[in-house]
Amino acid sequence: MLSDKLIKSIIEKKSPIVVGLDPRFESLPADIRTKHLENDGSTLKAVSNALIEFNRGIIDAIFDLVPAVKPQVAFYEQYGIEGMIAYKDACDYAKSKGLIVVADVKRGDIGSTSKAYSNAHLGKVEINGEMISAFEADFATINPYLGNDCMAEFMDDIKTYEKGMFVLVKTSNKTSGQLQDLKSGDETIYEKVADIVCQWNQEICGETGYSPIGAVVGATYPEELVALRKKMPKAIFLVPGYGAQGGGAQDVLGAFNEDGLGAIVNNSRGIIFAYQKSNLDYKSAAREAVIKMKNDINQALEQDQKKYW
Amino acid sequence: MLSDKLIKSIIEKKSPIVVGLDPRFESLPADIRTKHLENDGSTLKAVSNALIEFNRGIIDAIFDLVPAVKPQVAFYEQYGIEGMIAYKDACDYAKSKGLIVVADVKRGDIGSTSKAYSNAHLGKVEINGEMISAFEADFATINPYLGNDCMAEFMDDIKTYEKGMFVLVKTSNKTSGQLQDLKSGDETIYEKVADIVCQWNQEICGETGYSPIGAVVGATYPEELVALRKKMPKAIFLVPGYGAQGGGAQDVLGAFNEDGLGAIVNNSRGIIFAYQKSNLDYKSAAREAVIKMKNDINQALEQDQKKYW
Numbered sequence: 001m002l003s004d005k006l007i008k009s010i011i012e013k014k015s016p017i018v019v020g021l022d023p024r025f026e027s028l029p030a031d032i033r034t035k036h037l038e039n040d041g042s043t044l045k046a047v048s049n050a051l052i053e054f055n056r057g058i059i060d061a062i063f064d065l066v067p068a069v070k071p072q073v074a075f076y077e078q079y080g081i082e083g084m085i086a087y088k089d090a091c092d093y094a095k096s097k098g099l100i101v102v103a104d105v106k107r108g109d110i111g112s113t114s115k116a117y118s119n120a121h122l123g124k125v126e127i128n129g130e131m132i133s134a135f136e137a138d139f140a141t142i143n144p145y146l147g148n149d150c151m152a153e154f155m156d157d158i159k160t161y162e163k164g165m166f167v168l169v170k171t172s173n174k175t176s177g178q179l180q181d182l183k184s185g186d187e188t189i190y191e192k193v194a195d196i197v198c199q200w201n202q203e204i205c206g207e208t209g210y211s212p213i214g215a216v217v218g219a220t221y222p223e224e225l226v227a228l229r230k231k232m233p234k235a236i237f238l239v240p241g242y243g244a245q246g247g248g249a250q251d252v253l254g255a256f257n258e259d260g261l262g263a264i265v266n267n268s269r270g271i272i273f274a275y276q277k278s279n280l281d282y283k284s285a286a287r288e289a290v291i292k293m294k295n296d297i298n299q300a301l302e303q304d305q306k307k308y309w
Numbered sequence: 310m311l312s313d314k315l316i317k318s319i320i321e322k323k324s325p326i327v328v329g330l331d332p333r334f335e336s337l338p339a340d341i342r343t344k345h346l347e348n349d350g351s352t353l354k355a356v357s358n359a360l361i362e363f364n365r366g367i368i369d370a371i372f373d374l375v376p377a378v379k380p381q382v383a384f385y386e387q388y389g390i391e392g393m394i395a396y397k398d399a400c401d402y403a404k405s406k407g408l409i410v411v412a413d414v415k416r417g418d419i420g421s422t423s424k425a426y427s428n429a430h431l432g433k434v435e436i437n438g439e440m441i442s443a444f445e446a447d448f449a450t451i452n453p454y455l456g457n458d459c460m461a462e463f464m465d466d467i468k469t470y471e472k473g474m475f476v477l478v479k480t481s482n483k484t485s486g487q488l489q490d491l492k493s494g495d496e497t498i499y500e501k502v503a504d505i506v507c508q509w510n511q512e513i514c515g516e517t518g519y520s521p522i523g524a525v526v527g528a529t530y531p532e533e534l535v536a537l538r539k540k541m542p543k544a545i546f547l548v549p550g551y552g553a554q555g556g557g558a559q560d561v562l563g564a565f566n567e568d569g570l571g572a573i574v575n576n577s578r579g580i581i582f583a584y585q586k587s588n589l590d591y592k593s594a595a596r597e598a599v600i601k602m603k604n605d606i607n608q609a610l611e612q613d614q615k616k617y618w
Contacts, residue, residue, distance in 0.1 A: 022422075025434075025436065026435070033437075037437055042436045042437040042438070042439045042441075043436065043441075044434075044436070044441060044443070046436070047434075047436055072418075072422055072425075074416070074418060074422045074423075074425035074426045074429065075422070075425050077425070077426065077429040077430075077443065077444070078425040078426070078428040078429040078434050078443055079429075079434060079443055080397070080429070080442075080443035080444060081390060081393050081394055081397060083429075083443065084390050084393050085390055088389070088390060106416070106417065106418055106452070107383070107415070108415065108452065109381075109383060109415055110480065110481060110482035110549075110554075111482060111483075113331075113381055113383045113384070114383075116381075116383035116384050116386070116387040117383045117386065117387070119387040120383065120386040120387040120388075120389070120392075121386075125334075125353075125356075125387050125388060126335070127334065127351045127352065127353070127355070127356055128342075128346055128351040129351070130351045132351075132352075132353060133389075134353070134386065134387055134388055134389035134392065135386070135389060143415070143417065143452050143454050144454065144488060145452050145453065145454040145477060145480075145488060145489070146477075146480050146482055146484070146485055147482065147483075147484030147485055147486065147487030147488055147489070148484045148487055149482055149483055149484040150482070150484075168454060168455075171419065171454075171455050172419060173419035173420060173455055173456065173458055173459070174420075174456075174458055175455065175456030175457045175458040175459075176455055176456055177456065178456030178457055178501075178505070179453065179454060179456055179498060179501060179502065180454070180456070182493040182498065182501065183493055184491040184492055184493045184498075189488060189491065189493070189498060192487075192488060192491065193488065196487070240419075245419075
């Protein structure tokens with residue numbers, strides 16, 4: 001089961017970290033930008049080739065240090081078809097290096113449409129009797145606003161192909177509370193979503209005690225993180241908001257269970273663009289940033305008596 | 310302003326209808342499937358070429374009858390890069406025929422990521438000083454779960470490029486009530502989202518009295534439709550759920566204001582696959598289905614004294 005694979009990889013690499021592959025063309029190293037602009041002009045193709053080179057460099061630099069990467073599809077979609085070619089390359093190249101791929105797509109729709117999204121990112125499509133993959137990731141992030149049937153459509157592929165999903169519960173952004181924090185009866189809306197995640201965790205759970213149906217809970221709301229951790233003991237938390245968004249090692253501690261497991265903390269810009277605040281090349285800077293983040297989190301876990309290794 | 314353009318086109322064509330371009334390869338006419346499987350084998354490329362041929366046929370058959378089409382991106386995304394080529398073709402070809410394109414993408418994310426989605430579907434990306442479009446639609450559908458900042462990021466492009474968005478308020482699927490119908494204080498969650506839409510409508514509104522910030526409200530919940538219509542007088546309603554999902558002309562009446570305007574009703578399968586229940590070819594069947602739907606809705610509006618033409 002994918003949750004077991006992720007937990008085992010976290011333990012093996014001593015690294016509850018996911019590297020966010022959110023490249024922005026204007027933030028890439030100048031030599032990569034210049035090279036591809038010279039090759040292909042000011043085109044989407046130039047950008048796509050630059051993103052591919054950059055991402056492969058990042059993946060080469062960090063694949064032995066972390067269990068997973070998380071490409072944010074919006075940063076590829078904005079470059080059109082060519083951008084989606086770079087997105088697919090990021091997924092495929094990361095998988096070729098043994099990494100688990102979290103497709104940060106935040107999809108969700110009515111039943112048959114959700115199934116199409118599941119086909120796109122976790123499953124396969126049938127063409128004349130042949131089963132073919134489109135964008136093959138391992139986990140996908142899912143928006144719950146449409147209710148259970150938008151999630152249910154992903155379950156077949158999750159079971160058939162050993163995939164998983166992270167349901168948005170409490171997001172890291174400033175206005176996340178506008179709907180998510182509203183109280184209905186004794187619970188907030190995000191707690192209601194957490195209840196749905198718990199139901200799925202009853203239905204499917206791995207031998208490590210963790211389910212492939214996880215939850216997105218932002219590092220920027222540490223108190224909510226602690227309460228939600230208690231509420232969803234079997235869910236792996238995908239924790240955005242570390243680094244550029246303001247969260248630090250102390251802020252994410254609450255995302256971990258007493259066994260020191262159950263969370264992967266995402267850092268995107270703080271790793272892939274670490275070179276901007278460093279004298280190192282972008283790959284070495286990314287590697288150094290991952291090692292620092294890993295040490296910071298593991299040290300905090302040890303002090304909190306949540307050592308897992 | 311895009312809302313004015315849409316309202317004027319509805320009046321001109323006497324047709325508050327949007328045709329959903331949600332092609333499934335297995336549902337396409339046999340001759341189209343066979344031709345492209347023979348040309349390209351059982352590949353994503355064969356599917357993409359088949360979707361392109363099919364969509365262009367549908368658009369040719371209905372472009373003079375309706376103001377807008379709504380490609381649902383999930384049905385393209387599931388066919389990977391090749392599928393996205395067909396998606397872009399649907400947008401581009403529809404625009405070349407003067408149609409307004411609603412990108413049914415249901416996107417939404419934290420600030421900077423939402424901006425990337427806005428670039429992808431409504432705006433442009435900057436490459437070395439040049440502004441380039443990725444997937445150029447007119448409206449995009451937006452999921453509100455992350456709160457206002459995920460919507461705010463679309464506003465610049467909406468103002469700069471005369472675009473618009475439809476915010477998911479009350480969706481047409483069976484479990485839409487699971488979160489959307491929860492009461493917080495005196496209001497449901499979907500009413501809270503409606504309040505946000507109203508705020509945007511205060512900020513931007515066209516000369517026809519309608520704003521480019523609209524709302525998705527399902528035809529499958531007619532009572533909610535009536536209440537929401539009163540609550541959001543300036544919002545254009547995008548109404549899914551007509552036809553295959555069970556809604557009829559009487560069910561959508563509540564989506565219209567007293568002026569007979571303010572709504573566009575979507576029908577996907579009931580139009581594009583009308584040929585399956587007809588002796589006509591797929592184009593003629595789609596045209597006939599649009600004409601019938603138009604007559605049914607306009608007749609219901611007339612009986613309800615909401616005639617707008």
